[in-house]
Amino acid sequence: GDSVTQMEGPVTLSEEAFLTINCTYTATGYPSLFWYVQYPGEGLQLLLKATKADDKGSNKGFEATYRKETTSFHLEKGSVQVSDSAVYFCALRGAGGYNKLIFGAGTRLAVHP
Amino acid sequence: DTAVSQTPKYLVTQMGNDKSIKCEQNLGHDTMYWYKQDSKKFLKIMFSYNNKELIINETVPNRFSPKSPDKAHLNLHINSLELGDSAVYFCASSQEPGAGNNEQFFGPGTRLTVL
Numbered sequence: 001g002d003s004v005t006q007m008e009g010p011v012t013l014s015e016e017a018f019l020t021i022n023c024t025y026t027a028t029g030y031p032s033l034f035w036y037v038q039y040p041g042e043g044l045q046l047l048l049k050a051t052k053a054d055d056k057g058s059n060k061g062f063e064a065t066y067r068k069e070t071t072s073f074h075l076e077k078g079s080v081q082v083s084d085s086a087v088y089f090c091a092l093r094g095a096g097g098y099n100k101l102i103f104g105a106g107t108r109l110a111v112h113p
Numbered sequence: 114d115t116a117v118s119q120t121p122k123y124l125v126t127q128m129g130n131d132k133s134i135k136c137e138q139n140l141g142h143d144t145m146y147w148y149k150q151d152s153k154k155f156l157k158i159m160f161s162y163n164n165k166e167l168i169i170n171e172t173v174p175n176r177f178s179p180k181s182p183d184k185a186h187l188n189l190h191i192n193s194l195e196l197g198d199s200a201v202y203f204c205a206s207s208q209e210p211g212a213g214n215n216e217q218f219f220g221p222g223t224r225l226t227v228l
Binding site: 038041042043044045046049087089098099100101102103105106108 | 117144153154155156157158161163168169203205207210215216217219220221222
């Protein structure tokens with residue numbers, strides 16, 4: 001079945017460091033790909049998405065490119081802030097309908113001043 | 114003006130009890146979902162309703178029974194609670210699955226602790 005694999009955390013960075021969180025997927029057909037963010041004590045919020053190969057999703061300085069050849073959707077940010085500390089989830093929505101999201105295990109990011 | 118709301122926020126109960134979690138959305142969406150997030154933050158879909166009809170039913174014990182009285186509400190009833198049911202339960206909603214923009218909006222979660 002469809003699945004998402006994320007790098008294990010926690011990821012600990014200093015403010016203004018470069019961030020990469022790796023995400024790879026397994027799916028039949030052409031899934032849509034998402035990054036969600038969960039701030040402490042809150043629900044998930046959509047951060048960015050890409051619906052077809054070579055699409056780049058971007059939001060709040062975060063970017064991810066849908067790479068069909070490597071089945072990847074890595075999250076990047078050039079300069080992280082303390083306020084970016086959260087848990088980041090990579091997810092896919094398969095082509096089978098019903099809007100079913102399959103999530104990776106989540107990666108906790110801690111940014112220190 | 115909360116988009117997706119859940120009650121209660123925290124629920125502590127004894128093993129064997131029956132409890133319900135309520136979810137309401139004011140976004141006018143047709144589809145609602147329940148997700149379970151375990152202690153390791155792993156998040157998995159449990160159910161989805163579209164226009165009050167069950168469309169996703171993952172491998173969930175039948176002690177869990179979702180109920181959708183109308184499109185704006187999806188409640189989760191759990192019978193005979195077990196220790197392993199301790200988790201954070203998230204409700205979400207979206208436009209119908211075939212819609213052009215069917216982003217899922219999540220509620221703040223209900224932390225269930227079974228003692």
